[in-house]
Amino acid sequence: MKKRHIACHDCDLLMLIPPLKHREKAKCPRCGYVLTRFYRHAQTKLLVSALTALIFLAFALSFPFIIFSLHGDEKTLTLLESIQNIENITYILISALLAFTAFIIPLSFLLCILYISLSFKTKKLLPFTNPILKLTVLLKPWNMAEIFIISILVSFIKVQTMAYIEFGYAFFFYLLFIMSLSATFIYFDRYQLWSLYQRKSKQNKEAA
Amino acid sequence: MITAKNKKLCQCPVCLTLNSASDSYCDQCHAHLSKISPKCIQHTMALLITSYLLFIPANFLPMMITTVLGSKTESTILGGVILLWQSKSYFVALIIFFASIVIPLGKLFALSWLCYETNYIGFKSRKTAYRSYRIIEFIGKWSMVDIYVVSILVALVNMGAIIKIEAGFAAVAFTGFVVMTMLAANTFDPRLIWQSHTFEATHD
Structure with missing residues (x-):
């Protein structure tokens, strides 16, 4: 350095x-x-934790995360259903915000990191590395996945008093997703990433 | 203390490149370069006023409407906390109480105080002011807990005639409120706290 x-x-x-x-x-x-x-090998660690988080997110989305039953009536809910289910048009703002902060922003954040890591690993910078890196920096404060998991716990305790409720597999996958997402945050350092970007683009210019 | 401003430089908030102070966009990433000027407090104050206004319907309108066997009960945020406290789930009651009443209010007052200090009286203790700014920034998104809980409950507890939970309009107001306060905290420029002549600069 x-x-x-x-x-x-x-x-x-x-x-x-x-x-x-x-x-x-x-x-x-x-x-x-x-x-x-x-951190030593921060780039590799960043790529690995982002990939892990993406895999856990895919699992978390495909299983039900809460099983709810009342008077023999059973209902399971996946994470995506918890967003769609708000029927009333007035509350579309809430479901949109929920969708963005708990899924879409973390997901695009991770995908952007994958792209950037890939771009740094190849000989030449891939196109649009600059705006994507910028987007990643701007998206970071709007990740609220960890708050979503606390909310799941709170609503679990709230519902417990009125019905039988248990966690599905997705809850644990989402927990693992949060952990790897936090690891990604640790290794995501904009100073290091932009310095790397500068060095790479300089090399590219000299080679051309 | 040599700051970037003294050297006629301006740092890009996104990619940390030092640009010359006369540029308005960053050379490297084309982000907008915000100059250190007490005028940008106006954005923060506008957003703060919006948040104060939204805080009123968020607390006085019903947040959650529970229908059990045909009988409706509406509960506000504070009402929900009291209900939880009475049903002996103290821990959750405390979480909701802090996340949706204490933290948002504290955040609003602290930010307003910071704006007031930058504009009128100058900073008594820069360290305390800066520390409170960091806390505001860190804590902001935790107010979302209550909204998430309501939307999970709405999706989960929907058993037709037996039991049904719906979101009230307060949920929308509160969502707007949280977003506005987050934006207000983002637009506040902490560099103003460390400027040596912030107070005088507003009056010349």
């Missing part, structure tokens, strides 16, 4: 980031904002 001038994102202080060792992080001396974290 080369030294590079950088301004703190939160307080605008200019500084030089020294070469970091494994597991070291660079903090702003004035406000304490973590500018970057460095």
Whole structure:
């Protein structure tokens, strides 16, 4: 890693980031904002955790996540059904927000990471790497999958008093999905990714 | 302290490239470069006022409408918390109480206070102000818990005539409220806190 001038994102202080060792992080001396974290083989780890998360998400979507029964009437619910089921048009805003924050945004975030990792692994940068990397950075704060799982637990406890309810396989897959998604967040470092992008595009230009 | 602004530079918020302060778009990723100016507080304040307005219907209209064997009961957010407390699920009651009343209100007041400080009186303690900003930013999305719970319950508890749960209009208002507060926290520029002459700059 080369030294590079950088301004703190939160307080605008200019500084030089020294070469970091494994597991070291660079903090702003004035406000304490973590500018970057460095992990050995972070790129590979990022790719692996994103792939794992995608696989778990696929499993989580294909099984029922809650089994609910009342007076012998049984009902199972998959994750996608929990979004569609809001029938009333007025509440389309809520189901849209739920769909976006709990599935669509995490999913596109992971797909974008896959694409970027692939683009960095190939000799030449793949087309649209720049806007996709930008999109990934912008999508990150809108991931709310971990809140969704807490909500499932809360509604589980709420319903428990009035009916028999148990978790399906999808719940556990979704839990695993959240864990690998969190791992992806740890290895997703925009400073490292953009530096890598700059180095790659410079190489490409020199080669051309 | 040498800041990027002193050196006539402006950092891209997306890709961290240092651009010259006269550019309005980033060289590398073409993101919009926001200059450090107390004027951007206006966006935050507009969004904050919207959130205050949305907070009223979110708390006074019914959040959830439960129909058990033909008899309807409507419950507001606070009503739901009290109901949970009475049915002895204290833990869940506390989660909902914090996620949908304490955190959103605290967040609104803290952000309003930050805006007030930047505009009128200057920062007494920059560290405290910055720390509260970080907390606001981190905690914001946890207010979504109640909305998620309502939509899961609506989908799950739908047994025709026996028992049925529907979402009330408060759910829509609360969704708008959470989104607005998140946007307000995003538009607030923390670099303003660390500016040495923020207060004076607004008045010249």
